[in-house]
Structures are given as structure tokens and as C-alpha cells.
Amino acid sequence: MTTLRSTLDFLLYNWLQAETLNTRERFADHSRETFDAVLDTCERIAREKYAPFNRTVDTHEPHFDGERVTLPQATKDAYDAYAASGMLSAAQDYDIGGMQLPYTVDAAANAFFAVASISISSSLLSVGNANLLMVHGTDLQKKVFALNEFSGRFSGTMCLSEPQAGSSLSDVATRAVPDGEAFESDPLGPRYRLTGHKMWISSGEHELSENIVHLVLAKIPGADGKLVPGTRGISLFIVPKNLVDTEGNLTGVRNDVALAGLNHKLGWRGTTNTLLNFGEGKYPVAGRAGAVGYLVGEAGRGLACMFHMMNEARIGIGMAATMLGLAGYYASLDYAKNRPQGRLVGASGKDAAQPQVRIIEHADVKRMLLAQKSYGEGALALNLFCARLVDEQHTGEPDAADEARLLLEVLTPIAKSWPSEFCLEANSLAIQIHGGYGYTRDFPVEQYWRDNRLNMIHEGTHGIQAMDLLGRKVLMEGGKGLALLAGRINGTVQRALQVPRLAAHANALAGALQQVGAATKAAWATGEPGDALANAVPYMQAFGHTVLAWVWLDLALATLAKDAAVAQPASVGRMGAMQFFFHYELPKIGAWLQVVSTRDATCAQMPEDAF
Structure with a gap:
């Protein structure tokens, strides 16, 4: 991780001038020393709790015995260490336990976890979930759900896709109906009963935390009992795995959310990926089927709320793809420096009597290494630039903040999609440098490729990002x-x-x-x-x-x-x-x-x- 640290130092301090953020009121207590302390802590935790177990979580996939999902102990140990570090709430206000750390530094620090083990470092959805609630939730929803996610006591998911709909959110069929007398009387928000199925839900079931906070898109039927076509009828709901009281304490009542099964994936095998059934009656609440959910924001405005989390997740996916690309680059660079094979061609051809050279001396291997370096380090710079725009949007002067907002709108599809495509290509080149060995499980580069192949698909496929860019982002606001x-x-x-x-x-x-x-x-x-x-x-x-x-x-x-x-x-x-x-x-x-x-x-x- 030494190479990554020196790259991050250059990008943060020589390129993005992160230290200048300390002149802003929100970050006034910070200095380069505090930034470096955060980087040091995250680098150490990633080195000790994540990197040694990346292969372990790949070969020991989550197991469902019909009641419980079990994960390797290493995953639990890493989750606890990350939560204890305070990084879940690092960018939040002091008064809720945060560090008021610039998002630029937060993103850089999290790079260590992603390069060490992308499967274990799956807590970003909890942060995005909580961030959404901090913007769109009620005060009590923030206190009960978001703050407990920031502490690591609860974890979070986002539940959009359905088996019959995939990326087509217009075709969401999960229903939410008012929950009788509890509809308006529940202090946690308008209370509904949800029925439906959600697919591809990362971290949808596990026992790493006390509770799982599902953010679920569903449609409220009209007066005729029918669902409104398109996205206009979509609302957003908090659906906790276990019901809680107004202090966030578990009530002992399991919500009607049932795991239908685990998806067995090409990569990211250390993260549970699930099909969830809402309201099937396996865990009836008050004797009735239907998962209890609390409305977030306005009815019919769920997709607008969810995009707050989706855009964060897309930049997070870009960073994940980037760090997998760099992990492969570092592995293949080390291999190329140590693997002797072949001889250089001189004026009189090859001299078989000469000792073999290390493969890094061959021009074509240098080509593949340079490609990986240009993809990975370029993508890392882009993602940190986007993180810097987030800080500008939140703490800059009004004109600068609005400019940052617009730049983020245009760059988000690129920040997600470009690393997903070209850092995947970097992983392919890392396998190529290893030759036949790269195609075996004796070396880590095949796992990096498998893990990275997901990133062109989730949080909006490659084609969806492209249509968003050309069809909307480059045209918006004239x-x-x-x-x-x-x-x-x-x-x-x-x-x-x-x-x-x-x-x-x-x-x-x-x-x-x-x-x-x-x-x-x-x-x-x-x-x-x-x-x-x-x-x-x-x-x-x-x-x-x-x-x-x-x-x-x-x-x-x-x-x-x-x-x-x-x-x-x-x-x-x-x-x-x-x-x-x-x-x-x-x-x-x-x-x-x-x-x-x-x-x-x-x-x-x-x-x-x-x-």
C-alpha cells in the first residue's frame, strides 16, 4: 500500500490542494496532520483486517441454512474495526459524532479498504442510506435509523430492482398500502404495509449488525386500487429488518422481510447478494402479512429521494472499480519485476547463452503496465476530483457551489462508467502479464478481474449511464x-x-x-x-x-x-x-x-x- 499512499498524497496535496479546505469554517479544526492521521489509521486497518482475508471471503461464500446467513469471522472483525474507527460518520457533523472531515479526504481514506478487499469493504451502502435519510428523513427517522447506521450498530441497503423489472423502475410492482389505524399514529412516520420482491440486494441479510435498514421503492395504489404507471407513483420507505421503538431499541418483533435466497456471483463473493420477499407472511407483524414500512419524504417522490443515494453509490462504484484496477496493477508490477523469462532482441538477434531477463524489461510488458497505470491512477484522480466537487458544493460560495453541482451532474456517469470499463481492462492486462499463472487461483489477479466485472452492471448499467450522459446530462439547463x-x-x-x-x-x-x-x-x-x-x-x-x-x-x-x-x-x-x-x-x-x-x-x- 506504500505506492497507493504516495499517489494519494500527491493527488490530495499537490494537485487538489486539500489543505486549503481548512480555511473553511466546517473544516477549520483540521490540518494536514489530522488528514494524515486518518489516512494512517485506515491504511493500518486495511492492511491488518482486510487484505489478509481477501482470498478467504472469496472462497468461503456466504451460507444460508434456511434461517441464518453466515459469513467468515474475518468479515465481522473487519466490519467492527471499520465502525470503531469512526469512518462511517467521518464526514458528518460533530454533534452527531462525526469528524467533519472533507469528503475529499474521506474518499481517499476509503481507497485503502477497497484496494485491500472490495468484498469486505461493503459498508458504503450504509453510509449512502444514512446520508439520504439525513436529507429527506424526519428528525426522528434521522435519530433512530441514520445515526445508528453511522455508528455501525445498524447497516443499510437500497432496494430498487425487482425480478421482473431489472433496471426499468417504471415497472416496479411492490405495493405499499396504509397500515390501518397505525397509518397516521406511528411517530416514525406514515406507516404502510409493503408486499413484493426485490432482487440483487447487496448486504440484504447478515448478522454483522443488530439491524438492517432497507430503503425500498414501492408504489402506493390509487383510489381504484391500481398502481400508477411509470415512475410518478413511486414512493420511498424505510423497512427495518427488526422493528424498533422511538429510541432505536429493538422491540423483539421481526419485520415481514424474508430472505428468498442468495445470488451466487462471479465476484464480490464475500458480500451477500439477495432476493428479498416483503410481506409474504413468514414473519407476520401483529398477526398480519405485510412488511411494515415508514414513508420517507413525500408520497410519489421516492425516486427523487433515492437518486440522492444512487448518485453517491455510482461514484462509490467508480472508486471500487478504480481500486480493483490498481490492485491488479500493483500485483502484476511486482510479478513483472521478479519473473525472469526470455531475452531481449539485439542487433544479432537473441543470445540464448545470456541469462533470461525479467519480463518488465520487455517493451510489450511495459506497454501493459503503462496502460494499467494510466487507467488506474487517472481514474483515481477523477474520482477524487469529483469528491472535491462534493466539498465545493457543500461549503463553497454560492456561485462556486452551483458550478460544482453542475460539473458533478455531467461527470457522475463518467466517474462510474469509465473506471468500470477501463480498470476492468487493466485487470485483464494484469492477468496477461502473469501469463498462464494469471489464469489460476495461485495468484490474485483472476479474482480482481472477477470482482471488477460486476461494476459495469450494478448501480446503472453501462448503457444506462451512456443514455443518461448523452440524453440528459450534456443537455440539462441548456x-x-x-x-x-x-x-x-x-x-x-x-x-x-x-x-x-x-x-x-x-x-x-x-x-x-x-x-x-x-x-x-x-x-x-x-x-x-x-x-x-x-x-x-x-x-x-x-x-x-x-x-x-x-x-x-x-x-x-x-x-x-x-x-x-x-x-x-x-x-x-x-x-x-x-x-x-x-x-x-x-x-x-x-x-x-x-x-x-x-x-x-x-x-x-x-x-x-x-x-
Whole structure:
């Protein structure tokens, strides 16, 4: 983790200037010393409680005996250590037990857990769940549910998908009806009874915490008893596994939420992933079927509330994908430095009498390592930049805060999707560097690939993120967010043009930005969503590569500011990764944007029976 720590230090202090946040009232008690203490603590816990057990939780999957789900003891020990560290509430106010830590530092500190074991470090949903309730819940809901999640006493989930609906939330069929006389009298909120099924629920059943707080999307029937079509009728409910009183104490009554089964996954095997039945009557409350749920916010506004958590989760998934990519990079770099194989080709060919060289000396292995480094470290920088925008949105001056909000809207699909695709490719390259050994379980890189393959799917699939980007985010508020991003990119271009060794890269980035802008207009030239969105994924790939090229150019400027002579190995590596990205990756956007600009209909018009 030494390499990760030095990378984080550079990104936090030399690039993002995290120390300047201490001039703001919310963070005035902090300093670099307190930030470093948090990083030190998280690095130690991750090294001691997470990393040694990453393979253990992969090979000993959660087990359901019909009543209880059991996990390895290592998972419980790691959960308890994380909760005890205070990191669940690190960004929260002092008066509820938080540290008022900048989200930028919070995100950086959590990187250690993700790189050590993504399966064990699954507490982010609890934080997102509690954060949602802190914004949309009543005072009592915050006290009873959110604060207990921040302490680690309770944990949380998000329950959106259903077996018949998948990502199509318009087709949610879980019903919520008022719970008789308790409807308006329960102090925890308007009380409903829910019936339905939820699929793909991470951490939906376990015994790591005293209680599990499910946030469930469901529809309240109209006066005719029918569910309102589309997303307009969706409401959000707190559905605890065990019912509690107004002090958060367990009442001894199990709610009517039953585990129907565990999903056996390709990766993330250390995290329970479940199908939950709500209101099937296995645990009737007061003698009646139906899971007790408390309305959050306004009826019919559930999806707007849930997006608060979903957007946090999407950035969290981007960070998870990033750290898996970096874990594979570190493993394959170590292997390449120690594995002797083959000889270099000289003027007279190979001399078999010479000793073998380490594979890191081969140009193609360096290519694969540089690709991984450029993907992983670039994605980490992007995710921390987004975390810095969160701090700006919450603590900046009004104009700066609104600009941060818009930039986050545009960048969130990229922060989730780009690492999910290209850090997965990094994991594939890590396997390739290991050769045949990489395809065995003797080395960890195959697990990193399996774990990372999920990230293109959950919290909004790749195609959904692409349609969100091209269909909504670049158009919203008259394209203001896209214009702000272009302004940031052009600012970096102008600074880099003044540095001779970066001028060519600056011109390449300016050209890429122009291509993206032209393709955006061309995609919507007919005004028909079907024409534009048929090639949304290639658009997102090109857009993401342009954003990452910008990040790398900005990192290069920060590198030169720290080490003008590029004399330190870390500086050489950073500049090399930047150059690799511009030479090997950025030119790919032309092919992606060609089909976008011409609104190529090859895919959209392919008849089903031709397959």
C-alpha cells in the first residue's frame, strides 16, 4: 500500500490542494496532520483486517441454512474495526459524532479498504442510506435509523430492482398500502404495509449488525386500487429488518422481510447478494402479512429521494472499480519485476547463452503496465476530483457551489462508467502479464478481474449511464454543465500551451474537445432521441477518454510544479503514464465519435431474426 499512499498524497496535496479546505469554517479544526492521521489509521486497518482475508471471503461464500446467513469471522472483525474507527460518520457533523472531515479526504481514506478487499469493504451502502435519510428523513427517522447506521450498530441497503423489472423502475410492482389505524399514529412516520420482491440486494441479510435498514421503492395504489404507471407513483420507505421503538431499541418483533435466497456471483463473493420477499407472511407483524414500512419524504417522490443515494453509490462504484484496477496493477508490477523469462532482441538477434531477463524489461510488458497505470491512477484522480466537487458544493460560495453541482451532474456517469470499463481492462492486462499463472487461483489477479466485472452492471448499467450522459446530462439547463466542463478543460489547455513539453498534448486535448462538441451536436441534429442514443456508449467512451486526457494533462502540470526537472521516479512514472494516454488512448476517440456523428444505424436497424 506504500505506492497507493504516495499517489494519494500527491493527488490530495499537490494537485487538489486539500489543505486549503481548512480555511473553511466546517473544516477549520483540521490540518494536514489530522488528514494524515486518518489516512494512517485506515491504511493500518486495511492492511491488518482486510487484505489478509481477501482470498478467504472469496472462497468461503456466504451460507444460508434456511434461517441464518453466515459469513467468515474475518468479515465481522473487519466490519467492527471499520465502525470503531469512526469512518462511517467521518464526514458528518460533530454533534452527531462525526469528524467533519472533507469528503475529499474521506474518499481517499476509503481507497485503502477497497484496494485491500472490495468484498469486505461493503459498508458504503450504509453510509449512502444514512446520508439520504439525513436529507429527506424526519428528525426522528434521522435519530433512530441514520445515526445508528453511522455508528455501525445498524447497516443499510437500497432496494430498487425487482425480478421482473431489472433496471426499468417504471415497472416496479411492490405495493405499499396504509397500515390501518397505525397509518397516521406511528411517530416514525406514515406507516404502510409493503408486499413484493426485490432482487440483487447487496448486504440484504447478515448478522454483522443488530439491524438492517432497507430503503425500498414501492408504489402506493390509487383510489381504484391500481398502481400508477411509470415512475410518478413511486414512493420511498424505510423497512427495518427488526422493528424498533422511538429510541432505536429493538422491540423483539421481526419485520415481514424474508430472505428468498442468495445470488451466487462471479465476484464480490464475500458480500451477500439477495432476493428479498416483503410481506409474504413468514414473519407476520401483529398477526398480519405485510412488511411494515415508514414513508420517507413525500408520497410519489421516492425516486427523487433515492437518486440522492444512487448518485453517491455510482461514484462509490467508480472508486471500487478504480481500486480493483490498481490492485491488479500493483500485483502484476511486482510479478513483472521478479519473473525472469526470455531475452531481449539485439542487433544479432537473441543470445540464448545470456541469462533470461525479467519480463518488465520487455517493451510489450511495459506497454501493459503503462496502460494499467494510466487507467488506474487517472481514474483515481477523477474520482477524487469529483469528491472535491462534493466539498465545493457543500461549503463553497454560492456561485462556486452551483458550478460544482453542475460539473458533478455531467461527470457522475463518467466517474462510474469509465473506471468500470477501463480498470476492468487493466485487470485483464494484469492477468496477461502473469501469463498462464494469471489464469489460476495461485495468484490474485483472476479474482480482481472477477470482482471488477460486476461494476459495469450494478448501480446503472453501462448503457444506462451512456443514455443518461448523452440524453440528459450534456443537455440539462441548456448545456450549462457541459459548457462549464469545457471551460475547465480549456483552462488546462491554455496553461499547458505555455509549457513546451506539454504543448503538443494540449493541442491534442483541444482537438478532442472540439470533436466531442461537434459529435454532441451531430447526434441531436434530427432531434430524435432514437437517432442520438443508438450510439450512446461510443459517445460515453469518447467523452470519458477526453475527460481522462484532461485529468492527465492537469496532473502533468502539477507534477512539473513539484518536480520541474522530472528527476524523481514518481514524476517520471506520472509523466510517462500521461504520455502513454495521449499517444495510445486519446486517438481512439475518432472511431467512437464517427458512428455518433453520422448517427450510424447499423445496430438500431438490425432485425432480430438476422441474429
